[in-house]
Amino acid sequence: MANLNKKNKGVIDWIDYRLPIVSFLKHSAVDYPTPKNLNYWWNFGSLAGFFLLVQIITGIILSMHYTAHVDHAFDSIEHIMRNVNHGWLIRYIHMNGASFFFIVVYIHIFRGLYYGSYKAPRELLWWLGILILLLMMATAFMGYVLPWGQMSFWGATVITNLFSAIPFIGESITQWLWGGYSVDNPTLSRFYTLHFLLPFLIVGVVILHIVALHTHGSNNPLGIDKKGPQDTIPFHPFYTIKDLFGLSFVLTIFFTVVFFAPDYLGHPDNYVPADPLKTPAHIVPEWYFLPFYAILRAIPDKLGGVIAMFSAIFVLFLLPWLDTSKVRSATFRPIYKKLFWIFVLDALILGWVGSKPAEGIYIIISRLATLYYFVHFLILLPLLGKFEKNRPLPESIGKPVLAE
Amino acid sequence: MKNFIIIFLLFSYTLNLFSAEEALKPEQYNFSFSKPLGKINKNSAQRGLQVFIEVCASCHGLKHVAYRSLEELGYNKDQVNSIAAQFQIDDLPNEEGEILKRKAIYSDYFVEPYKNLNEAKTANNGAYPPDLSLMVKARKDGANYVRSLLLGYNEPPSGFDVGEGYYNKYMAGNVIAMPQPLYGDDVEFSDGTKATLEQEVNDLVTFLTWTSMPDLENRRAAGIKVIFFLLVMTILFYISYRKIWSELKT
C-alpha cells in the first residue's frame, strides 16, 4: 500500500494507474512515432474524423427537433430552419458537413491509391477504410431521405427499387425494405433509426481503423518502411500543429459554403415536399454518389448495372492483390503515376455523366468510362507490376537524397 | 500540385454542370440581396407583402411563415396584428363542438387559401397553386426565375397549343396553369411608389426571398465574423506550424 501511495502524484496518475487511458492517449496521440516526411495529403485522415464528429453532434441536435413521419418531416425541417434557435446553422452544417465528409474521405482514399498505402502490411487497414466508406454511403443515403422532399422520395424509390433486380427474391426483398408496397411512412421511420445508428457503428470501425494504423504506423510519401528513430518524429507537437493548420484552412472553406452558399451543393427539388404522384424531370442523387450512379446506368441491364455498381467498390477490397508491384509510392513508379491521374480523370468523368440524363452521347461516355474504371483495376494494375521498371528507391526516410 | 489544380478546376466545373433544363434561362437582375453580402430591402419586401396579400394570397399559401416573423421586415406588433386580422382562421372547437372562424393573430401562421388539395385543384382547372414559402429555394436560380416567370407571359407562337393553360417561356414545358397574375397598377402602394409591373414583381420577389430564407441577413452577418476569425486562426496556426517544424531542421 505504501508503495502504491508513493506513485500517486495526482488525480491523473491515480486514475491512470487503475485505468491506463491517459498513457494510452499519450502512447497513440502524443509520443506516437510518425514518419518525418508526411505531406499535406496526410491531413485528410484527421479531417475525416473531425467531420464525423461534426455530423454526430449536429445530427443529435437536429434529432431533438425532427419528426420522422411523412406528414410532418418536411414541416419539421422548416420548423428547425425558422423557429429553432440557430436551427438554420445546425442544419446547414449537417447538410454541407455530409458533402465535406465525402470530399475529405475521397481525397483520403486517392491519397492511399497514389502512395500504395493499401499494400502489406496495411491490407486490413485498407479494408476497414472501405467498410467505413460503405457505411457512410448508407448513412448519407438514408439521411437524404429524412427531409422528405421530392429528391428524398424519388431518390429512395429509385435506389430501393434496385434490389428488385435480384432474381426470384428481389420483389420480396424490396417490399421488406420498404415495410410496405412503396416508399412510405414505415420506410421513413426505419431509415431514421438506421441513420441515427450507423454513424456510431462508423465510430467503432474508425477505432479499429486507427488500431490497425498504429500497429505498423503511417505509410509515407516515399512508401518505404522506417528504419529507426532517425526516420520518425513524435506526433505531438509536429503533426498536431500541422493537422490543426490543415483543419483551420478547410474549415474556412467549409464555413464559406455554409454561410454564403449553403444550398449550392443541394438540389432545389428537395425544397418541394415529396409527392408520390409527381415524378421530377431528372432524378439525380447527391453529388458524391454520381460516379456510382453513372456506372449503374451505363449497363443496359438492371441487374447487370447493380452488380457493376457494387463491384466498383468491391474491387477496392481486392486492390492489395490486384496491384502486383512491390513498390508502394507512385513517386517511384513512372507509369503508374500516369495511370493514377488518368484514373482520377476517369472518376471525375463518371461523376459528370452521372449528373446528365441517360441519353445519347452521355450513355456512350458513361460506358467507356465504366469500362476504363474496371480495366484500370483488373487488367492494367496486375500487368503493370510485372513490366514496370521503378526508379531506384531511397535507402531511408532520413536520407532520401542518397538515391539520386 | 499542378495536377491538383487542374483536377480541382475540372471538379468545380463538373459541379457547375448539374441539371440542364429545357426552358429559357431566367433573366439576371441585380436585387438588393444578389451580392454575397447584400441585404433584403425592407421597404421593398413590405411592398411585396402587400402585393402578395392583395393578389397572390387568394390562390397561394405561405404556410411555413408565421405572422409574428413579419416583425423582421420592420413592422411593429400592432401592425402585424392588423395584417393578420385580414385573414380568417378556424378556431378551436367551441363547447358545442362547432368550429367557428376567428381573425388570425400575431402567433398564427399564414392562413391557407383552400381547405385542402382537392379544393385547390378544382378551383384551378386541375393544377394546384404550390405553397410559396420556399418557392425561391425550390427552383434553380429562384429569385431570377420567379421574376422572369411573372414578367414572361406572352402570346404563344402560332401553332403552339397551350390547352387550358397559358404560354410562358420561362416555365418548364412553356405552358403554365396560372393566368398572368400581375399587369401593373394591381395595387396602390401606401408609400407612394408607382406600381408598375416591374416594380410590383421586384418587390414581390424580394418578399418571397425573405420567406424562403428568413435567415439570410443573420447568416451573412455571422458569416463575415466567422470567416474573419477562421482566417486569422489559420494564419496563426501556419506561423506556429512553421516555427515548431523549424526547430526540427536544426
Ligand code: HEM
Ligand atoms: C456519418 C455521419 C452522417 C452523415 C454522412 C449524415 C448525412 C445526412 C444527410 C445527407 C442528411 C440530409 C440533409 C438535408 O438534405 O437536409 C441528413 C439529415 C439528418 N441527419 Fe444526418 N448524417 C450523419 C450523422 C447523423 C447523426 C449521428 C444523427 C443523429 C444522431 C443524424 C441526424 C439527422 C437528422 C435528424 C436529419 C434530418 C434533418 C435534415 O435533413 O436536415 N445524422 N444527414
